[in-house]
Amino acid sequence: MKRKNLVIKIIAITTFLVVSLGVGVVFGRGRIVDEGKMYQVASYQIAKNLLNHYQGSVIVTPRTKQELNQYVNSVHSDLEKLLNKNGPLEVQVTITFSSLLSSAEFWSLIDKYQIKPVTCYVRGYDGNGDRITGYGDSYNKETLDELINFVSEDIEGQPGIISTYGSVVLDSNTFKEIIADNRIFCFDGITELVEDDLKDTIRNIQFKETNNLFWYVEDFIL
Numbered sequence: 001m002k003r004k005n006l007v008i009k010i011i012a013i014t015t016f017l018v019v020s021l022g023v024g025v026v027f028g029r030g031r032i033v034d035e036g037k038m039y040q041v042a043s044y045q046i047a048k049n050l051l052n053h054y055q056g057s058v059i060v061t062p063r064t065k066q067e068l069n070q071y072v073n074s075v076h077s078d079l080e081k082l083l084n085k086n087g088p089l090e091v092q093v094t095i096t097f098s099s100l101l102s103s104a105e106f107w108s109l110i111d112k113y114q115i116k117p118v119t120c121y122v123r124g125y126d127g128n129g130d131r132i133t134g135y136g137d138s139y140n141k142e143t144l145d146e147l148i149n150f151v152s153e154d155i156e157g158q159p160g161i162i163s164t165y166g167s168v169v170l171d172s173n174t175f176k177e178i179i180a181d182n183r184i185f186c187f188d189g190i191t192e193l194v195e196d197d198l199k200d201t202i203r204n205i206q207f208k209e210t211n212n213l214f215w216y217v218e219d220f221i222l
Contacts, residue, residue: 059211065220068213072186076179079189083172090169096186096212099222100160103144109183113174117166121212122147124155163212186213
């Protein structure tokens with residue numbers, strides 16, 4: 001599903017932000033922000049290595065479907081190994097969905113896996129086909145419904161939830177069930193993996209929430 005990429009507007013209201021993203025907003029293959037510096041990130045392994053050595057945040061922006069799938073497969077594989085090694089863990093995670101979810105579909109998934117959402121991202125498309133994204137604190141049905149209604153004002157058709165950031169207690173069996181769920185495209189626990197790498201050092205990771213990958217799901221898969 002190819003969407004136009006024109007920068008149109010940024011509107012901030014209370015805890016919500018609606019933004020139409022486009023060319024000039026997507027930063028190549030990725031970046032890591034460290035004291036004002038930006039580093040290009042080509043892959044999961046490079047992103048993980050940079051997080052190991054710099055305080056900052058990673059934004060992964062794959063250029064192809066192959067790069068997208070390689071990132072997802074790598075982060076899933078390493079997280080499964082971590083769970084097998086350390087047993088049940090509370091994981092900070094960014095979840096990218098495979099398609100736009102309704103509020104009912106989202107809460108069904110959240111309840112099934114006992115995920116504690118903190119932030120949600122809602123997508124819709126305006127009359128020109130431009131992508132309109134709203135995000136904000138959406139830890140209960142009321143706040144999420146407010147965000148969905150907020151995005152609805154600027155689009156045609158129905159918006160849907162594309163991603164959430166939060167936490168969940170996982171063991172390896174639950175994780176396998178989650179990544180086999182066709183509603184979930186990526187279960188990104190890269191910051192948890194970096195924290196495990198750093199556990200015997202004096203450093204700790206400061207930035208928990210990684211970017212969701214739905215833009216690239218739209219570009220390369222839908």
